[in-house]
Amino acid sequence: MKTRRDFMYGLGSSIGSIAFTSMLARHANAYPGPGAQALHFPQAKAKHCIFLYMEGGPSHIDTFDPKPKLKDLHLKEFTREGVEQSAMSSGKRYYVQSPFEFIKAGESGADMCTLWENLKDCADDMCFYRGMQVDSVNHPAANYQANTGNQFGGDPGIGAWVNYGLGSENEDLPGFVVLPELAQPQGGAANWGNGYLPTSFQGTPLRPKGSPILDIEPPKGITAEHQRKNLDFLAQLNERHASWHPGHDELVARMKNYELAYRMQTEVPEAVNIDGESGKTKEMYGIGQEPTDEVGRRCLLARKMVEKGVRFVQLYVSSWDSHDYISKAHGSLIPRVDKPIAALIKDLKDRGMLDETLIVWMGEFGRTPDNGVRGDSTAYGRDHNPDAMTVWMAGGGVKAGHTIGATDEIGATAVENVHHVRDFHITLLRLLGLDDNKLTYFHAGRFKQLSQFGGTVIEDLIG
């Protein structure tokens, strides 16, 4: 029996897939998902998004937003006021200058610290935004807000919304792929969950080690032929059973799923295999070199996924939470991501895919211009800062070669073109042709949306 509810939920799920959103969508271009009857903004360029998530909160002050003033203030005492006191903002505090030098990169003269040896060549393709603010100073709440729009876990991830809106281009691959590190981020899989959207929209993590999808391979010793025989026997059982329950459509859908899974067993490992890429490409991404190998592989995989029609790829790089020793911590993290990310931009550009692929780089918040004295040591680092951060975007119709918004002279808070992260989310959807106010889903008594309660597009970020 199918009730109406089943039907609605079943758009993606009963046909059976992680996010093989619709059988109708086989390789069709921009098939509108169940959330959108048609693209809300047909003129939008971006069809895919690669979301580079820097977990821990990268310091804007030490990456893309230089603050020479801090050189004068270095080690002078810092005081913070306000009612929202946490342990972080209390006690004795001092200013910290950036240990890094900065250059003006590209014709646009973008500010970048000198550690961005490769990314500096992409400056004119990038749009830097310094006006963003978030609500929470805590990692999991801020992670959830950055990734789902809601500070509390349980809401759909951005990738889930995008797939709900845009639908799928490739029925044999999930529409929302997550490329996590070996370690799960704080807050775990709820950062890429489907929330209250149908399960078919959840992010599928392709694991960096072991089997890309859990149990995609049977235990050792069981061959494909072996499985085929078990599947054929299973089909016999199911066919007879289905004949006894003619009105029950789910039975057939579930049988199809077994066949699809059998095909995926060979297709997914192929899709994630980067052996076929040229040596030059691998070199460009820093694969086979340290410290770039690990991030490089995943950046290359992100490009492959987008090529195959995956709508939304989210890549996690953790450990940006540099409370201590920022010169060491950021000093070794930036080189881990610099070359791979620069390669991703160049590679997409070379292949003519940058225009239709939106790249986003952000963390859950920025960092403070100051640090607290912990114990009796001064380990020059920075604490969490929800009031200032830098995010950047490239490709996909963004205003490339511009820096939008500004922070104050010490980088403590955004002062120009200031927007809450919800407006950034709305802008991100807009670049993908979706209107946050129209991309809604009814749940728990109201129509919910990525931005939670609506907001405004940050027009200056759009090219």
Place this chain on the structure above:
Amino acid sequence: MKFTPLFLALALPALLRAEEISKGEKLFALHVKPLFAEKCNACHGDEPDKLKGDFDMRTREAILKGGDYFGEEVLMPGKGGESFLYLTTTRTEEDYEMPPKAADQLTEEQQWWIRDWINEGAPWPDDERVHLIQEKYAEGVQLELSEALSEDWQNRRYKPEDLWAYQPLTRPSVPDQKAAHPVDAFIGAKLDELGLKPAPEAEPGILIRRATFDLLGLPPTPREVNDFLAAWEVDAMKAWSDLIDRLLASPHYGEQWGRHWLDVVRYADSSGFANDYERPNTWRYRDYVIRAFNEGKPYDEFIREQIAGDEITKREDPEALVATGFLRMGAWEHTGMSVARVTRQLFLDDVTDSVGQVFLAHALQCAKCHDHKFDPVPTRDFYSMQAVFATTQFAEVRTDWIEGENRNGMKEDKALFQLRIKDNDRRKAMLKKREEFYEAKWFSERGLPYRSVAEAKKAGLKGDQLPQGRLFEKPEEFALGPISKKWSNRFIWELDRYEPVAYTVYNGKTRKPRGNYGRIEMPEDPMKEGELEETAILGGGDPFSPTEPVKPGVLSAVPGGLEYAIPETVDGRRTALADWIADPDNTLTARVMMNRVWQYHFGKAISGNPNNFGATGKKPTHPELLDWLAAEFIEQGWSVKAMHRMIMLSDAYRRSTNYSSPGLLNEKDPEGISYAVFTPRRLSAEEMRDSMLLVSGELNREAGGIPIRPDMNLEAALQPRMIMGTFAPSYVPNPKPEQRNRRTIYAHKTRGQRDPFLEVFNQPTPDLSCEMRDASNITPQVFALFNSEESFDRALAFADRVLKEREGQSDEMAVRRAFMLAYGRQPVPAEIEASIRHWEEMTGIQRGITFEPRSYPIEITRRAADERTGELFSFDEQLRIYEVYEHDRQPHEVDARTRGFADLCLALLNSNEFVYLY
């Protein structure tokens, strides 16, 4: 309790004379003004400083003036069809669709109100006159509620059908039907209305399976099936009635129905957020719930214990202290990075909303920042309810063990757990040595005579004379410190698991929370330290923007709610709230619970959103049936078991899932609300795992106790995961099969590390209250059920069991036994033939495979980037449980014939017949 009439009776004002009221005025007062208030003013008037597009809609003059984007063309009196005020609502003006949210868009009728009002000259009578017109002509009903934030909202009118849940509960008369059972009479009346005949009764073999899964979450055993079929032959109705009684008396009943309750209250064994600390004692709440269902605890008592058990029993009954753990089921933490008032507010909002959803089917958080958009819940009510909890504080207190609590295996588990602590202590000691070495080195390099910082400090050195920061050199040295420190802290707290500690609350002042890294002790004098909280309405829901103070109270829309008094004393607030909820006159409580019970029996609720009885929730398909059930529930002394029995004795429950003419059914009942047929369902995640263990003969039916740790996909179990500043320790299973192969409800539920098998089969996240589970049909389920080691293990144990039980008998007997265990029926001849053929073929293939014993990781090396240095480091974690791990049956231990049979068993466990219930 005394109730006032639900609707305000309004006297007709003599002042108003009908002939004076123009059509335009009437449109404005009745429709246009309320519409502006509801849909427009949030951006165009409520906050005069933040007018969107500088367009103000508070007065006629302001509208005539226009805004940034439109001038006088916005409102041209007499020209409705050309005025942009109308055109924007038709959503034909690109980029100027109003209201902007598609979900808010006006109906055609609403658009025309605006157009016609403008055509009539757009008159704008003053408030007094509007009020008079409304009183005379308005449709819909007003409610007497507590004071709202705005007058417009206060005067809002509701469609009567949206207020069904606030109507006093009366016992409707049973429709005049041939049916003997009241449930069937109500359903029969609807069937007649739809012009449908019900499907016939399902086969008895189907029925015992349906009832056993429904009440126990497990399949019936072959013997139970045979006994039932024999009894059915003698006296079908007696057999059915006896079966229900037997099932209701089973200790597994509480496990199944307790699980439903835990879905709604969001049970978990960890706290979520950054640290996701274990909650070492919540398992006692889980067992409390199971016991409550098994013992047939009256629902009103169940409510009181969970909301106010500590108060009611003067903290003397451990059971009641454990029960109030309910109030703390939401995710919560307070770390060094947290702001006290924010985390306190997090709890207050959570508990208010949770009580609303769980007991009253009201999503109260919708009224946190503004009066509820759709339902008669003013923001004041949200904070009045919240004020009930203003004196409620967290504590983990030592109690006696409760009778019936299972303490088996604690000693053994604790001993193993202490090995982890020892390994961690060793790591700490090693690190200390490294630190000493580097300190000594630092001083010696500078030609100073000290061996340590402590020594140098003693000698009077300070500041620059001492090393700055940690002196480590290798990234792992930096990383191991926080890891071992955090792990110590976690492990020591987790030792509480073996102690009779209640995860509970007390009343008193709100203390400034310390970092929540261990048991929260209850202060000796709860009124000594801290602040006695005074609840106020929070502007925009922000804890730093209190506005008007409020007194504790309840929902004013519920009859009697407005007058209901909750004491402002420190103690007793929750008791008063619980009494109000558990009062038979509360129009929500019994309906909410009966709606849930019905849903779990039939796979759909009478009112389609069991957590939302408001205007946006689905309306009841059988309102009178729901009321009748609710009334009966109260009359039966709030006995849930009595209601199961009553519902399951109906014809509707015993109906077949097949219909003779599906086309007709689809045509007459497209939404599937008729109950002409029974709706099949997929097993829940827990039912699948438990059933597999039962048919494989591995299930240990032991009840209760500290959480078990089943085998989890090893890659997922060992998946490193971040907690605040470091990594969490790995998941390890229990070492013995009988410890881990117990029912899934007893499995440790960590918010940040869900069992992928359960998750993929839609076990809900404990972050949200789950009113009804999804039963999706997605490809990773195939991987979990057809490819996983766990499934292969079950299939092998299943095969091994059957072949041992049928040793020396024919192949056919083995096949018959396997079908009987898995499906509760004998195979048909074609199935026997196909099965034997498959078994033979697979045995041949299996002969060609050599299986090695599986190896388990006693130590794993973790590699990750350290956030202090940004560099990659690695460290080893000991998993000593695998030194004593006793594996389940493995392929290398059995012959090819058994493995061939296991292939057949794997197919049975994957088949639709095993996974779907009819």
